[in-house]
Amino acid sequence: MTVLAIVFLLFALLAIGMPVAFSLATAGTLGLYWVSGWDALAGVLATTPLSTAGTYELIAIPMFLLMAEFVIASGIADNLFRAASAWVGRVPGGLGMATALAGAGFGAISGSSTASAATLSSTTIPAMLKQGYEPKLACGVVAISGTLAMLIPPSIALVLYGIIADVSIGALLVGGVMPGLLVTATIMATVWALVALDPARAPRGRAYTLKEKFVSLKVVGPMLILFMAVTGVIYSGVATPTEASGIGAFGAFVLAIREGKINRATLSRALLHATHASCMIVMIVVCAKIFGYFFTLTQTTQMIVHWVGGLATSKWVIMALILFGYIILGCIMDQIAILILTVPIVLPLIKTLGFDPVWFGVIIIVTAEVGLVTPPVGLNCFVVARYTGRPLGEIFAGVWPHVFAHVALLAVLVAFPGIILWLPSTMAP
Amino acid sequence: MSVHKNKTHMKGSFHGIERVIGVLDRAAVIVAGAMLFVLMLVVVADVAMRYVLGAPIAWSYDVISFFLMPGLFFLAASDTLRANGHVAVDMLHIYLGERARYALEAVSCAVAGVVFAIIAWVSLAKTLEEFQSGINLASGLELPSWSTSFLMPIGFALLTLRAGLETWGYAGSLFSKHALLALPSVGGNEEIAE
Numbered sequence: 001m002t003v004l005a006i007v008f009l010l011f012a013l014l015a016i017g018m019p020v021a022f023s024l025a026t027a028g029t030l031g032l033y034w035v036s037g038w039d040a041l042a043g044v045l046a047t048t049p050l051s052t053a054g055t056y057e058l059i060a061i062p063m064f065l066l067m068a069e070f071v072i073a074s075g076i077a078d079n080l081f082r083a084a085s086a087w088v089g090r091v092p093g094g095l096g097m098a099t100a101l102a103g104a105g106f107g108a109i110s111g112s113s114t115a116s117a118a119t120l121s122s123t124t125i126p127a128m129l130k131q132g133y134e135p136k137l138a139c140g141v142v143a144i145s146g147t148l149a150m151l152i153p154p155s156i157a158l159v160l161y162g163i164i165a166d167v168s169i170g171a172l173l174v175g176g177v178m179p180g181l182l183v184t185a186t187i188m189a190t191v192w193a194l195v196a197l198d199p200a201r202a203p204r205g206r207a208y209t210l211k212e213k214f215v216s217l218k219v220v221g222p223m224l225i226l227f228m229a230v231t232g233v234i235y236s237g238v239a240t241p242t243e244a245s246g247i248g249a250f251g252a253f254v255l256a257i258r259e260g261k262i263n264r265a266t267l268s269r270a271l272l273h274a275t276h277a278s279c280m281i282v283m284i285v286v287c288a289k290i291f292g293y294f295f296t297l298t299q300t301t302q303m304i305v306h307w308v309g310g311l312a313t314s315k316w317v318i319m320a321l322i323l324f325g326y327i328i329l330g331c332i333m334d335q336i337a338i339l340i341l342t343v344p345i346v347l348p349l350i351k352t353l354g355f356d357p358v359w360f361g362v363i364i365i366v367t368a369e370v371g372l373v374t375p376p377v378g379l380n381c382f383v384v385a386r387y388t389g390r391p392l393g394e395i396f397a398g399v400w401p402h403v404f405a406h407v408a409l410l411a412v413l414v415a416f417p418g419i420i421l422w423l424p425s426t427m428a429p
Numbered sequence: 430m431s432v433h434k435n436k437t438h439m440k441g442s443f444h445g446i447e448r449v450i451g452v453l454d455r456a457a458v459i460v461a462g463a464m465l466f467v468l469m470l471v472v473v474a475d476v477a478m479r480y481v482l483g484a485p486i487a488w489s490y491d492v493i494s495f496f497l498m499p500g501l502f503f504l505a506a507s508d509t510l511r512a513n514g515h516v517a518v519d520m521l522h523i524y525l526g527e528r529a530r531y532a533l534e535a536v537s538c539a540v541a542g543v544v545f546a547i548i549a550w551v552s553l554a555k556t557l558e559e560f561q562s563g564i565n566l567a568s569g570l571e572l573p574s575w576s577t578s579f580l581m582p583i584g585f586a587l588l589t590l591r592a593g594l595e596t597w598g599y600a601g602s603l604f605s606k607h608a609l610l611a612l613p614s615v616g617g618n619e620e621i622a623e
Contacts, residue, residue, distance in 0.1 A: 013537070013540070014517075014518045015518065015520070015521055016521065016533045016536065016537055017517045017518060017519065017521060017522050017530075017533055017534065017537060018517060018537035018540065018541060019510075019515035019516060019517040019537075019541070020515075020516055020517060020518065021515055021516075022515065022537070022540075022541035022544070025541070025544050025548075026540055026541060026544050029544050029547065042551040042554075045547065045548045045551045045552070046548075046551040046552050046554070046555040046581075047555070049503075049548070049552070049581055049585075050499055050552075050577065050578055050580075050581050053498055053499045053502040053503065054494040054495060054498050054499050054577075055494070055498070056490060056493060056494050056498075058498060059468060059472065059493060059498060062465055062468065062498075062501060063468070063469060063472065066465060066469060239476055242472070243472060243475070243476045245472075246468075246469055246471075246472025246473050246475075246476065247472075247473060247476060249469045250469055250470075250472075250473040253469070268462070271462035271463075271465055271466055272458065272462055274465060275458060275461050275462045275465050275501065275505045275509075276458075276505065276508070276509045276512055276514040277514065278465070278501060278502070278505070279461070279501070279502055279505035279506055279509040279514070280509055280514050280515050280516055282498075282501075282502045283502070283506060283509070283515060284516075286502070332518065332520050333518055333520075334516045334517075334518065336516065337516060337518075376520060376523055377518070377519050377520055377523070382615075
């Protein structure tokens, strides 16, 4: 009864728009006071924030956020699209495909999907519209391509899952590589299909000479170095993911200096943005911990796991229901918040059912990508709308074909766990 | 006439206090940002020292987990609220009118403010207790425990002030002709990185 009342309060606070972290802190504080009194509550409140914020593994989050800011400041993301369009721009829907490739390239050096959508918007959409692309198609492909950053390592969301679930962050990040490539291919295939159905959607672009093509590759060098400095270093076991995150941020910083883009204004802007975003994420982690004590004291998680474990249903039906739940939640809530709220409850269940926690981590990130582009709160669509001045409805409309293709791919990844788990299994121990 | 005067007065004092709290938040977030930069340098130096000289920096782990990470978090919390950087569920706000949104924001800031005040209070009590007992950190740093725990009451006190100010701003906007405080934009902002 107490649990139900507190959970109801949590949802009510979330619904009225109180920040997710604050809702968790409020509901958790009241719940703890209710079940165990003032002294226990004061004990939790006085120690939890400090010990949680001081968790060493958490540093990968501010570091990857800072890396994304420096990558944006360096301006190399803009050139990625130019390079990709020199190579595939001539084929039908080529600029749309180039957008997906640029999204994958940006994702390989940045872990933030919103940053990716913002960066892609400002270069790719003007180019596509200039060539006469249907605005719906152009905006849709940008919104979905931005989500690749949360799947292709470095990924802030995967790091966060690793911390909450206590699963190897290195294996998770490397596990994101294959699905990331498949999602990129799926986006390109969807663009191809849309253009094949109605060629008027995407007029063909001009041809590029071989020289132009190779000159455009100049940008790929620094991108690959940065990718290897993070993912390569983790894969080969040279450094831990936390160390690699620091190397990545520093590498991006050096790159931005080399491009002549670091001055007092850009440096303080990058630091301020990364500080705010880190604080937002750590705040949710801290407050979820306070709320988590309430769930632990009332043994709610065990009750749920025990109840579901006792159901006489196939584990695949339960998995399908869980993923369906994630897609629905993704439509109404922020992805980071969903992870922090649900993983502590869902993960024990997943393990009881015999699924691999690394595989599941990558699967829910692929699911979260859908949530980033579906109405009414698909964050990436809002970002694209703000950066391009196009109406939000047009972007949501343009992204639907990608959502269907994405869900189909999700089914494939669920059916064949080896696609995700093969690469981590070849990692240096 | 006097009502109008009162409103102008309310607006003037709101912006006065907003400026003062703004300066405090700004100072705290500048320190937090500097800590982030130092954090990056320490991590890289640690890895470099380990591979080049075969000797990692002995104090890096403790300095990061006792000072840099908590400092980055606590000192930035309030300024992040100012920048509407704490992510919320916008679902309802997409469909609501301006007045309803102001009312909900005021309620949510007021409730959160009470919780922050409680946390600020209990963490202050703990810090003072540690200060009086002179207990040391459980690490090789030989530093008193309060040297890290004092960050928490500071962070939550700033957060309480900011939440109080926003409650005033949102509630006051409901009753005055000109908005004291702008509503956060729906659909998040670009600082919310995912």
